[in-house]
Amino acid sequence: MELKNKVAVVTGVSKGLGLEIVKLLLEKGVIVAGWGRTQPDFTHPHFHFFSCDVADEAQVAKAYTDTVAALGEDIRILINNAGFGVAGALESMSTSDWKSMFDTNVHGIFYTTKRLIPAMKAADEGHILNVASIAGLNGVANFAGYVGTKHAVRGISHSLYMELRDYGIKVSTIYPGSIQTHFFDDIPGMDAHEHMMQPADVALTIVQTLETHPNYFVVDVECRPLRPKGKK
Numbered sequence: 097m098e099l100k101n102k103v104a105v106v107t108g109v110s111k112g113l114g115l116e117i118v119k120l121l122l123e124k125g126v127i128v129a130g131w132g133r134t135q136p137d138f139t140h141p142h143f144h145f146f147s148c149d150v151a152d153e154a155q156v157a158k159a160y161t162d163t164v165a166a167l168g169e170d171i172r173i174l175i176n177n178a179g180f181g182v183a184g185a186l187e188s189m190s191t192s193d194w195k196s197m198f199d200t201n202v203h204g205i206f207y208t209t210k211r212l213i214p215a216m217k218a219a220d221e222g223h224i225l226n227v228a229s230i231a232g233l234n235g236v237a238n239f240a241g242y243v244g245t246k247h248a249v250r251g252i253s254h255s256l257y258m259e260l261r262d263y264g265i266k267v268s269t270i271y272p273g274s275i276q277t278h279f280f281d282d283i284p285g286m287d288a289h290e291h292m293m294q295p296a297d298v299a300l301t302i303v304q305t306l307e308t309h310p311n312y313f314v315v316d317v318e319c320r321p322l323r324p325k326g327k328k
């Protein structure tokens with residue numbers, strides 16, 4: 097897709113991967129609506145922030161209405177990036193932590209995506225990119241809930257691409273390994289470090305996936321740090 101002057105919605109834009117995606121899209125001339133709980137500490141004439149907890153459907157509905165009022169309904173790109181993980185043995189995980197991961201990482205994608213599909217169908221062009229994780233491809237001890245959410249993202253994405261491909265809409269999924277972001281801030285015993293991937297590099301892969309020819313569809317992208325523990 098030619099990106100210049102297209103309108104994109106990106107969720108979870110205050111920091112980490114989402115913020116890097118926003119910055120790169122703006123460099124490409126995209127008009128970006130950032131939907132998030134926390135406003136990023138930066139401004140740009142083509143960046144518009146809409147306060148929104150993606151786990152709350154009423155807030156997503158309002159962000160959508162406000163975005164259409166400000167930028168029009170012709171939104172061609174959706175990056176479902178907002179997400180988080182809570183670690184711990186399953187038997188000691190609280191029900192609220194378990195449910196809140198699913199509310200954001202899975203139900204949030206449903207709330208955002210269903211609103212943006214009709215305009216993409218009308219334009220016969222659109223790209224929805226869901227940020228999963230390598231935790232969406234295999235099991236991880238002490239991360240059963242998070243892994244469950246990201247496996248759900250994979251299944252939803254694959255089903256949706258089959259549903260939407262004939263309408264000119266691509267649904268791609270990225271499965272990153274560890275990225276040096278704030279994701280690990282609340283995870284005991286795990287700290288982000290320099291041997292993880294850099295969020296700007298993952299953002300670049302995402303934007304390159306968007307820039308492909310209309311009939312060239314990248315279904316899945318798996319990326320990992322080459323040397324996750326540094327040079328031996």
Ligand SMILES: NC(=O)c1ccc[n+]([C@@H]2O[C@H](COP(=O)([O-])OP(=O)(O)OC[C@H]3O[C@@H](n4cnc5c(N)ncnc54)[C@H](OP(=O)(O)O)[C@@H]3O)[C@@H](O)[C@H]2O)c1
Pocket residue numbers: 107108109110111112113114131132133134148149150151177178179180181200204227228229230271272273274275276277278279280
């Ligand atoms: N870091 C990794 O190693 C890694 C690897 C694979 C996949 N991922 C995935 O990458 C995505 C981005 O994570 P990150 O690594 O960039 O982590 P991060 O630095 O913690 O950023 C997460 C972003 O998501 C936002 N967010 C979380 N819950 C939200 C909600 N309910 N509604 C709206 N915004 C919400 C956060 O907003 P606040 O500032 O308000 O909290 C923040 O802007 C996630 O889906 C994560 O699962 C990360």
